[in-house]
Amino acid sequence: MPGFEIIDSKEYNAVNRLFKKENGILFAHGFNNLRKNYHVREFEQNFNKKLKSKYTLAVSSGTSAIKIGLLSIGVKRGDEVITQAFNFIATVEAILDIGAKPVIANIDNSLNIDPLEIENLISKKTKAIIPVHMLGVPANMKEILKIAKKYKIKVLEDNCEALGGRFNKKYLGTIGDVGVASLDFGKIITCGEGGTIHTKSKKIYNFAKEYHDHGHQNNPRKTRGTDTKKIYGFNYRMTEIQAVIGKEQLKKLDYIISENKRRYFAIDKIVGKYLEMRTIPKGSDLIYDTYIFFVKNKLLKKQVINLLNKLEFGTKNLPDAIEWHCSFYWDHALSKKNIIRSKISRDILKTSIAIPIQLKKKINDYKSLAKELEKIFK
Ligand SMILES: Cc1ncc(COP(=O)(O)O)c(C=O)c1O
Structure with missing residues (x-):
């Protein structure tokens, strides 16, 4: 996966500019009087444009993106989440970390989830399916969405390994209720560590945005210190350094x-x-x-x-x-x-x-x- 193979003067100059011309503001929020740019926010907009996604949220890793994605579609402790046997442990860890139960479906010769297995594994507790587009090849989203609709189950696409791939002309990660990508150092594009969350739903996006930043609503009428909040969250923020590198890589x-x-x-x-x-x-x-x-x-x-x-x-x-x-x-x-x-x-x-x-x-x-x-x- 070649992102790291072609890191060059473009990424170097972008980081240099951040320090030399933009006061070295590395935090994605606040410091409004000192900063000239909001690179994480721009990176998200660039993703929206590239993938034709309605909303993108940049976060600290693909693993945190899966966890936030699951929470944002309402998966809770005790729920079951179906995912596939050919995978990376991160997907299972994200399910476990919120107290949900991973249920593993076999793959077929596409090396992605076998849609025929999914229906057999659905129970009253099933809340979501995570197809994983492994090693650059899309899962059969047509069949998966059909099953999800029939049983009223949400779909989270783990697109950590196929960013830029498409299924029926739609970019992977933008087809299910929510999709995630990884920008770690082994991926098709990279900013060292990082991840993204994509969705068409304002409700899912708003939850994810607040959750990844300690519940901050980033209310434009408030300062960071007096900001409004509805939920508690955690810190899964991306930094401006990651974003300036990521913007170059996305190009x-x-x-x-x-x-x-x-x-x-x-x-x-x-x-x-x-x-x-x-x-x-x-x-x-x-x-x-x-x-x-x-x-x-x-x-x-x-x-x-x-x-x-x-x-x-x-x-x-x-x-x-x-x-x-x-x-x-x-x-x-x-x-x-x-x-x-x-x-x-x-x-x-x-x-x-x-x-x-x-x-x-x-x-x-x-x-x-x-x-x-x-x-x-x-
Ligand atoms: C299929 C899959 N899901 C999730 C992840 C986790 O991504 P990250 O390393 O950015 O946390 C990876 C990374 O290797 C992956 O390959």
Whole structure:
């Protein structure tokens, strides 16, 4: 995921300007007489424009965005939230942190939530579904929204791994009731740490805005010290430093995706015809940051992984870090029932190989890799 690969003078100059020309105001709120800009607020507007989102709130991380998102759609202690077995622990942590119960659905060959599983897992306590658009590919939002509507359940899209991707021409993260992105250092764009929350609902936005800032309403008629409040919250604010970096990175998002795409198809053109690929739901626009296929034969799989390591491509989280990304291994956080059920997903993931697309590598590097893979699979 290449955001960090192309941090350059643009981000450096933006931070420098903040210190040299804007009095070094690093806080997103107040200091009205000293500051010249409100960078976090601008960053949010830029996101709205880019994703065609009605409201965006910038926060401290993707994990906090999921937690705030869940609270803002009314998930409470004791409620159940369905999410998927191929994931990152952060999604489960956010559910647990508000006292709700994670219920794990298996994935299908798209490596995202299997819509057929969701209906079986819905109970009277189910309040929300979190589809996770893993490694650049959209979950089947059409089917998920249909089920959510039928059972009157909210949908929170965890879009930490597919920012810039689309489903039926709509940007991921803006399709469900609420959507979140991560801007941590491993993501398609980054500001070190950070996250965003997107929604069409003013009510959800207002709750999230107040909650992430200790309940502050940022009432324009009041000073920060005399500000009005309705709820208590927490501190999940983003800083101006993160925002100036994020604004520069957001401008690079389309370029990153188009460069990813060139590398992705450099592989696919040569070797794609021999491979059993991850299924892509109809109507998807990918971010092409990972090339994923299945290899069921253990010896062949070993051969491919050795090749990827020898040529210094690595295999990202499949199978490299499968234990961090598959709920079958999370008995420190999940019930036995969830662990046992996740075995189906573990078995799918165990046959998957992910080639990370990196911008520091040239198109020809990917062509050479594909030719080596062709020798194995032809
Ligand atoms: C699917 C998924 N959800 C949530 C997160 C959490 O994001 P952050 O690291 O910004 O807290 C990540 C980050 O790795 C992720 O991949």
